[in-house]
Amino acid sequence: MKNFILTAEGVNKTFDGFKAISDLNFYMDEGELRTVIGPNGAGKTTFLDLITGRSKPDAGTIQFGRESTELTKLNEYQIYRLGIGRKFQTPTVYVDHTVFENILLSMEGSRGVFSALFARVTPAQRERIHDILKTVGLGEKIDAKAGSLAHGQKQWLEIGMLLAQNAKLLLVDEPAAGMTDEETAKTGELLLSLAGRHSIIVIEHDMVFVRQIAKKVTVLHQGTILCEGSVDEVQNNERVIEVYLGRKHHHN
């Protein structure tokens, strides 16, 4: 029997009459790297919001992991504690903290109020933070305030924060936005190296980047899955071409 890390069935979400997600069914294998694409307003970010507890679906179930834990009944930090990490579309870091502290606050470990009062940074943690910062190329910026970083560097920092968390399922919303081509390629390599050990959902617009990382692509359109398959299959799918290129044609 196959183990799904994430199962979403019959998910619906409406905002003020606008159907952001409609009857969505989504299955993802453990260790899979899945890329989700789709035009603006297709419901990609809303889908992540529903997984991470930022908003609740009107109907449907979203289950996680081998225990099939129902996510729709939990709040953000409970879902996080199951092992689901998220990188936001706009880089969300603690601007007044140093790069080191940003990673430190994201490290896996206790999240209690009282343990935070007496927590000490262990040498092992320090070493791991250095390793992570080396991986994301921010080793030199360790003592810089996160607010002073360039946009692309903030993206990297947030990816580093995800690494520190050591989540089972990583949800990565437009990681390449604001990065140079070289940085984008590096991000792709990093995500590829993480796949297998972690399950990853990447939302992306940049088709070059999608080509680099994608194994299986899900195309969302009007809150529901339009098609799924390899990059070539998806790009040759008539309905996808209609949604993407057809509309583009009209605008031109």
Place this chain on the structure above:
Amino acid sequence: MKRKTELLAVAIVAILVIVILPLLNASGIVSNFTINLYGKYLSYAVLAISVDLLWGYTGLLSLGQCLFFTLGGYMMGMYLMRMIGNLGQYHMAIPDFLVFLGWNTLPTFWKPFASFPFALMMVVLLPGLLALVFGFLAFRSRIRGVYFSILTQALTYGACLLFFRNNLLMGGNNGFTDFKLLLQQDLRLPATQRMLYISTGILLLLTYCFCRWLTKTKFGKVQRAIRDSENRVLFSGYAAANFKLFVFVASAIIAALGGALYTPQVGIINPSEMATDKSLEAVVWVAVGGRGTLVGPIVGAIFVNTLKSWATRAYPDYWLIILGGMFLLVVLFLPKGIVGLISDCGGWIAEKFKTTPVVPDLKQTPDADSLPNPQPAIRNP
């Protein structure tokens, strides 16, 4: 190194305030009036730190912090009222206002307040519990930003109206006054007032040290993270509401302790101290002094209140305009307050000196590289 300088500065100021000034007062150089006035300011400084712990460090702008300050004052006031004994105007064993309301015996809830330890416990417990319940409900419902501010303001306003009522049996609009004794010491004696001043100084020092420690821990980091990006904190697995609740309760207790020492020094506590404008004033102290620092609220509280003492005598009609103007000025031009201005000036002066061309005396300047126009020929003879 920087930590050592700070420690030294705090120690010097603490000795000056807690030891030297009272000694000068005992030998008659500093007047009793001054000591009493500064005792009041120091208790205001404790209140200001509690406001900053919420606003500057956690991003929770409480517009009702004076509620906890005043409740602490009331709890101490109940003890002081009991200590009047039968020395009141009516020469009865119960407080005068109760006699006036037609009571012959003491209401039950007044009885334990003859014990100083009990009163002290209530100073911590009552405001702490109120903050716990209110904070639990507010943070669980994710009330944030301006809604939180409005709610805290409504809370203190509601409490103020409640305390104005005579049948609460807490002295109505007159509150408590005419205190006589504290721990068998006559409150009108300069020596007693001096001890109260010293106690307030020590409380302020302890508050400073506690907040200093708290903000340096991982807890403090989470606290500031909540201020800057609460969503990220939630999506990093922290139950932000619990952290906010802890800070809210801690700062309520700090404010209450300040209030408990305020009452015997000022000699009166009444519901007007809970009025919304008082809490707003405390926010102005913090803004003027410099929020997000621990020195800022202390400087702000003392500076604004010194100014108030002078202005309400010199220009009584204009005080509120001065206060409002000062707030606008700080918001528009000094977002980091007085403390920020001083440190910016320090940085500016340092910068100025750095770029001032000096004739490099290379033998005595080990840091010659940073000087303009270094002359390598001389450096390598």
